[in-house]
Every structure is written in C-alpha cells, then in structure tokens.
Amino acid sequence: MSGPRRVAITxxxxVNALGRDVPQTLAAMREGRCGISPLEFRDVERLSVRIGAQVRDWRAEDHFNRQQIALYDRFTQFTMLAAKQAVAQSGLSFQGELGLCSGVVLGTAGGGLNTWDENYRAVFEEGKNRVHPFVVPKLMNNAATSHVSMEFGLRGPSFTVATACASSNHAMGLAFQMVRAGAARVMLSGGAEAMLCFGGIKAWEGLRVMSRDACRPFSANRNGMVQGEGAGVFVFEDWDHAAARGAEILAEVVGFAMSADAQDIVMPSAQGAERAIAGAMRDAGLNPDEIGYINAHGTGTAANDKTECAAVAHAFGQHADRLLISSTKSMHGHLIGGTGAVELLACIMALRDGIIAPTIGYEEPDPECALDVVPNQAREARVGAVLSNAFAFGGLNAVLALKRA
Structure with missing residues (x-):
C-alpha cells in the first residue's frame, strides 16, 4: 500500500441515554429529545448532583452470559454491544488475512469505574478482605479494546487512549491515520464511559462544574455540565477495500489534528482549540467556507462555551456567520471519554440526511457565543463537510473532519 489511502466509515x-442503537439515537437527536433525568443508583441521596444521562433499565444478562458479566464492566458491556452493531452494519468478517491487518483503538477516561466503586465499597465499607480474581482485568482501561479484539479476531494494532474528554476523538483520529497510512486495512474505533456511580459523580462534584438541573450549552443562563454514559463504535475501512466489496459508505474521514494548550490543567485555551480546528481543516485540504457544520464540544460550562466560540470565530473569520454549530451534550450528556464517539453520529447524520442536531435547553442568547448554535430545534441543511470538536481537561484537543461520501 503506497501513498495515503482514503478512509471510509462503513x-x-x-448505546447511550437517547437510544440502544444508531436509528433510535438519531431519531432522538432529530426530535431534540433530552436523555437527562434523575440518577438511579446506590447512595444517590448522598450527592448534591443527582441528574445525569443514564442508560435506563440496563440489564447485562439480556446481552451477556454469566462468564462474560464477570469480566465486563459496564463500560465494556456498552462497547461490546456498539461494536457488534457496527460490525454487523459493515458486513465484514475478519477471518484469515483481514483479521491480521485489522485492529481496535478505543477511548475511555475512567475505564471500569463501576468496578472500582463496588470493590472499594466492599473492602472499606463492608469490611470484606477478598475481591473477585477478575477485578483487575475488569477495571483496566484497555479491557473493552481487548474484548472487542477477541470477539472479532482483530490481530492488528490495538490499544486504548485516555485523554479525558478528548479520548474518543484521539482514538478515532489515530485509527484514521493508521488506515490512511496503510498500517491497517480496517480499524474499529470510538469510545465508551460509565462513570455514573457514587464515586464517579462524587469526584466530579468536587470540580464545581456540574449543573444540578440541566445542560444548556451556549445559553447565557447555563450553569454547568451534566454527565452521561454509553459507547459509540465505528468501522474505519480502507476506501478501496470498502468499494471493492460494494459496502455502503456512511461518510469519509478526511482530516484530524490535535494540539496541547500547555497552559492550565482545567481552564481551556482558545488558541489551543483554534490550532486543532485549523489543523484538521488543513489536514483535510478543506477551506473554512467548505465546512457546513461543527459538532461542538459545548459542555455548558461558562469557560468552555465562550472559549470554544472564540476559537471557532477566529478559525473561520468571515465564514463564521454562515456556520452551523451545535452541542448534542444538551441531549445525551457529557460522556467524558466516550463523548466524541456518540457525537460523531450527529456529524454523520448532518452529512447523510442533511439534518443538523439542535442545541436544546437554549434559553438566553449570550453575546460571547454569537454563532448560529441551532437552538432547540433540528434544522435541515445540505452540508458537504463537518468538524467534530473535543477539548479535554489537561488542555488536550482533538478535532476530526468528515466529508459526505
């Protein structure tokens, strides 16, 4: 394989608070449905933040046998279901040579947080002196990647990325680069998170960035982020390989860039974000006037929203006025390490269906966020290229560029 390859999503x-599959999720995004509601788990009454975008009525035994459940933390369970859907849609089988040149790169910030939570409770609160022998393989951040590779016989490059809220975008960007460079023919990529447990929420409470009532990105009366959980997984495939077998191509991945603010562990930098945005367009060979939609990081915190709007306005200059930008976190919550993966679905919907997912919960215009944030209702618009932004704590930024297939 010589020269850069084109990369298709096939x-x-x-699995997320809006739906258990892609059609359900996109229907909810089109309707502007909110997946945020009161949290339900042990000791929730000891928290001051009691809302989140939880995957409701999740029963592991509906999807996995007892042996698998002993090994799969909640974040792995979500990943496995999403990966099976993605591979089924792609129509690929990884027998023989294809499995040798296919791999998995997934993002997660916390890994098996529910497993940590349960076992700390058992040891410290209940006084038990033993934990299950599979606790380590269940909670390790690479567990989901390893189980996906085993499930499908993927023997190529496989690893997990942990860059807080940019984990999924970094993972997908690296998968894209590997397929484009010819280092792999197919990569499964995306991310997952399941932090909605007592310890997970209690830790985030300490940061004082969480809302107690709603996620309202870009709205002047916003008061913080709301956590979500779930997974998104995609099949990134060498374009020629996909075309040769007559696969349906959902979108083309055309660019990726990452940057570090090198500035502050929690406060975002407009310059760092702008460098990643401009870098993704440059990598894709796209001009600002060719981008029709951006899925914003849009957390609903004062610091993120105005910084991101400044970065976008600067990167797009005179073209910023005609740009559509929305934050779907207003619906599915902030999935931390898994967030970019679920948000990529809104990008694919914009390219394929010409429907822009809205920023719901928008109540008051903010002069510092003076872009078209597609407030409250989805909009029809024909777009040929889109960006997906992710800007993480630690000042680590990752932006993907996609084109209509």
Whole structure:
C-alpha cells in the first residue's frame, strides 16, 4: 500500500441515554429529545448532583452470559454491544488475512469505574478482605479494546487512549491515520464511559462544574455540565477495500489534528482549540467556507462555551456567520471519554440526511457565543463537510473532519 489511502466509515453502533442503537439515537437527536433525568443508583441521596444521562433499565444478562458479566464492566458491556452493531452494519468478517491487518483503538477516561466503586465499597465499607480474581482485568482501561479484539479476531494494532474528554476523538483520529497510512486495512474505533456511580459523580462534584438541573450549552443562563454514559463504535475501512466489496459508505474521514494548550490543567485555551480546528481543516485540504457544520464540544460550562466560540470565530473569520454549530451534550450528556464517539453520529447524520442536531435547553442568547448554535430545534441543511470538536481537561484537543461520501 503506497501513498495515503482514503478512509471510509462503513459501520456504526451505539448505546447511550437517547437510544440502544444508531436509528433510535438519531431519531432522538432529530426530535431534540433530552436523555437527562434523575440518577438511579446506590447512595444517590448522598450527592448534591443527582441528574445525569443514564442508560435506563440496563440489564447485562439480556446481552451477556454469566462468564462474560464477570469480566465486563459496564463500560465494556456498552462497547461490546456498539461494536457488534457496527460490525454487523459493515458486513465484514475478519477471518484469515483481514483479521491480521485489522485492529481496535478505543477511548475511555475512567475505564471500569463501576468496578472500582463496588470493590472499594466492599473492602472499606463492608469490611470484606477478598475481591473477585477478575477485578483487575475488569477495571483496566484497555479491557473493552481487548474484548472487542477477541470477539472479532482483530490481530492488528490495538490499544486504548485516555485523554479525558478528548479520548474518543484521539482514538478515532489515530485509527484514521493508521488506515490512511496503510498500517491497517480496517480499524474499529470510538469510545465508551460509565462513570455514573457514587464515586464517579462524587469526584466530579468536587470540580464545581456540574449543573444540578440541566445542560444548556451556549445559553447565557447555563450553569454547568451534566454527565452521561454509553459507547459509540465505528468501522474505519480502507476506501478501496470498502468499494471493492460494494459496502455502503456512511461518510469519509478526511482530516484530524490535535494540539496541547500547555497552559492550565482545567481552564481551556482558545488558541489551543483554534490550532486543532485549523489543523484538521488543513489536514483535510478543506477551506473554512467548505465546512457546513461543527459538532461542538459545548459542555455548558461558562469557560468552555465562550472559549470554544472564540476559537471557532477566529478559525473561520468571515465564514463564521454562515456556520452551523451545535452541542448534542444538551441531549445525551457529557460522556467524558466516550463523548466524541456518540457525537460523531450527529456529524454523520448532518452529512447523510442533511439534518443538523439542535442545541436544546437554549434559553438566553449570550453575546460571547454569537454563532448560529441551532437552538432547540433540528434544522435541515445540505452540508458537504463537518468538524467534530473535543477539548479535554489537561488542555488536550482533538478535532476530526468528515466529508459526505
């Protein structure tokens, strides 16, 4: 394989608060449905933040046997279901040579947080002196990647990326680069998170960035982020390989860039974000006037929203006025390490269906966020290229560029 290869997305799968698969999730995004509601888990009454975008009525035994459940933390369970949907849609089988040149790169910030939580409770609160022998393989951040590779016989490059809220975008960007460089023919990529447990929320409470009532990105009366959980997994495939087998191509991945603010562990930098945005367009060979939609990082915190709007306005200059930008976190919450993966679905919907997912919960215009944030209702618009932004704590930024297939 010589020269850069084109990269197609040929499969997608998800589990999140809006739906258990891609069609359900996109229907909810089109309707502007909110997946945020009161949290339900042990000791929730000891928290001051009691809302989140939880995957409701999740029963592991509906999807996995007892042996698998002993090994799969909640974040791995979500990943496995999303990966099976994505591979089924792609129509690929990884027998023989294809499995040798296919791999998995997934993002997660916390890994098996529910497993940590349960076992700390058992040891410290209940006084038990033993934990299950599979606790380490269940909680390790690479567990989901390893189980996906085993499930499908993927023997190529496989690893996990942990860059807080940019984990999924970094993972997908690296998968894209590997397929484009010819280092792999197919990569499964995306991310997952399941932090909605007592310890997970209690830790985030300490940061004082969480809302107690709603996620309202870009709205002047916003008061913080709301956590979500779930997974998104995609099949990134060498374009020629996909075309040769007559696969349906959902979108083309055309660019990726990452940057570090090198400035502050929690406060974002407009310059760092702008460098990643401009870098993704440059990598894709796209001009600002060719981008029709951006899926914003849009957390609903004062610091993120105005910084991101400044970065976009600067990167797009005179073209910023005609740009559509929305934050779907207003619906599915902030999935931390898994967030970019679920948000990529909104990008694919914009390219394929010409429907821009809205920023719901928008109540008051903010002069510092004076872009078209597609408030409250989805909009029809024909776009040929889109960006997906992710800007993480630690000042680590990752932006993907996609084109209509």
């Amino acid at each position: 499969g997608a799968g998800t």
